[in-house]
Amino acid sequence: MTEQERIEGLHQKYLSLRDNTPWRQRDGEECRAYHNWYDAAYVYFKTFDQLQNDSDFHIFINAEKEGNCFILEHIYDSISPSYKVLMAKLANMDMAATSSISISKTPMVFISHSSKDRPFVEALVDLLEAIGFDSTNLFCSSVPDYWIGLSQDIFDSLRKLFHDHDLYVIFVQSPRYYESAVSLNEMGAAWVLKNDSCSILTKDMTREQMRGVVDGSTIFIKIDTNDAAARLNELKKTLVEKFNFADMSDTTWERKRNAFLRTVNAITYVTVESQPSADEDEYRQLQIEKLRREENERKQAKIRGNIVESRTRGNRILKIFNAGKATARNVNVEWLNIDDGVMVQWEFGLIGDITPQNGRSYNIALTMGHLETMRLRYTWADDYQEENVFEEDLQI
Numbered sequence: 486m487t488e489q490e491r492i493e494g495l496h497q498k499y500l501s502l503r504d505n506t507p508w509r510q511r512d513g514e515e516c517r518a519y520h521n522w523y524d525a526a527y528v529y530f531k532t533f534d535q536l537q538n539d540s541d542f543h544i545f546i547n548a549e550k551e552g553n554c555f556i557l558e559h560i561y562d563s564i565s566p567s568y569k570v571l572m573a574k575l576a577n578m579d580m581a582a583t584s585s586i587s588i589s590k591t592p593m594v595f596i597s598h599s600s601k602d603r604p605f606v607e608a609l610v611d612l613l614e615a616i617g618f619d620s621t622n623l624f625c626s627s628v629p630d631y632w633i634g635l636s637q638d639i640f641d642s643l644r645k646l647f648h649d650h651d652l653y654v655i656f657v658q659s660p661r662y663y664e665s666a667v668s669l670n671e672m673g674a675a676w677v678l679k680n681d682s683c684s685i686l687t688k689d690m691t692r693e694q695m696r697g698v699v700d701g702s703t704i705f706i707k708i709d710t711n712d713a714a715a716r717l718n719e720l721k722k723t724l725v726e727k728f729n730f731a732d733m734s735d736t737t738w739e740r741k742r743n744a745f746l747r748t749v750n751a752i753t754y755v756t757v758e759s760q761p762s763a764d765e766d767e768y769r770q771l772q773i774e775k776l777r778r779e780e781n782e783r784k785q786a787k788i789r790g791n792i793v794e795s796r797t798r799g800n801r802i803l804k805i806f807n808a809g810k811a812t813a814r815n816v817n818v819e820w821l822n823i824d825d826g827v828m829v830q831w832e833f834g835l836i837g838d839i840t841p842q843n844g845r846s847y848n849i850a851l852t853m854g855h856l857e858t859m860r861l862r863y864t865w866a867d868d869y870q871e872e873n874v875f876e877e878d879l880q881i
Contacts, residue, residue: 489576503519516553523550541566544563555848593653606628607628610625610628612742613724618728652680654671658705672699683704684703687749687752690707784868787813788813788873789808790863790877791803791806800849801851803846806842806843816864821861822859827851827855827859827881828850828852859879860878
């Protein structure tokens with residue numbers, strides 16, 4: 486029997502006890518079966534260094550570890566999809582044969598630019614090809630062999646690329662860049678996802694014109710300044726190290742670099758003396774505001790409750806869970822309309838921290854004449870603010 490088969494056997498034993506044991510007959514065997522399965526899977530997954538950057542791996546190993554049978558059921562529901570994904574990834578793999586195989590994210594360069602700057606970008610791709618890049622590690626929407634689907638939603642596309650690859654984003658910033666909704670979406674997505682990046686400014690672009698979320702406070706290369714060659718040297722060094730390329734000779738690199746600078750500085754641009762229209766300016770502000778809202782949402786927890794039918798007649802299960810994207814700290818629950826006809830298994834009050842998509846479960850017993858709703862108040866702290874309050878009426 487392989488280790489995967491043994492773990493899956495423990496998994497099926499837990500599911501059998503969970504699904505076939507009436508609530509009143511549970512004596513702790515279900516909890517022991519859960520821990521036997523989880524602990525075995527935890528140790529097994531931890532032996533694979535290749536999983537360290539896997540999102541499903543982190544969801545599984547960072548799950549809450551303790552609780553009664555109802556809490557463990559809720560935890561299981563939140564981690565079982567990740568367990569199945571991880572087992573599928575490791576299926577039919579022998580540990581000795583796979584100990585040296587890396588499944589970590591592969592690095593990719595993404596060139597974010599306006600299609601109107603295609604001559605500039607083609608020269609940049611030529612320079613990157615000289616360093617060692619090809620279609621397996623470079624995305625660029627304006628150059629054949631490096632296409633990316635512009636008709637797709639950019640946020641979704643970049644999130645997928647971020648999930649599959651370690652993206653390094655090069656922003657080719659120009660006045661035309663800020664006229665492109667797609668370009669602004671690319672910049673915003675990279676900013677939200679916190680990718681490593683640098684900006685290269687065209688000859689007709691200035692620091693003061695860098696108005697997006699990646700602005701003049703970040704490192705950039707201005708191609709018509711005295712330090713442009715030195716800055717490009719730094720970029721080459723960063724990329725060679727990140728992608729583990731064999732470095733070219735200094736003479737070859739200087740020839741390629743200088744040819745790139747001559748080409749892009751020779752490009753002429755038609756200057757249009759006009760300010761962005763009110764609609765364009767409003768759109769940019771809306772884009773930036775949207776990105777800020779998304780960043781704030783990543784810092785927020787959302788404590789909510791739900792009451793569902795129990796397998797036992799006259800009983801209910803109250804689930805208090807975190808529907809947000811950040812951990813809720815020091816969660817406190819108050820029952821505002823206490824009713825003698827509603828008996829809760831555990832006392833409320835301070836119930837500790839709740840990680841995203843996890844929660845607590847309470848068994849509720851009902852008697853004749855009970856209230857139809859339970860009014861609860863939740864307070865907690867998260868990465869967005871220290872004092873959060875939410876009240877809701879739950880249908881019993």
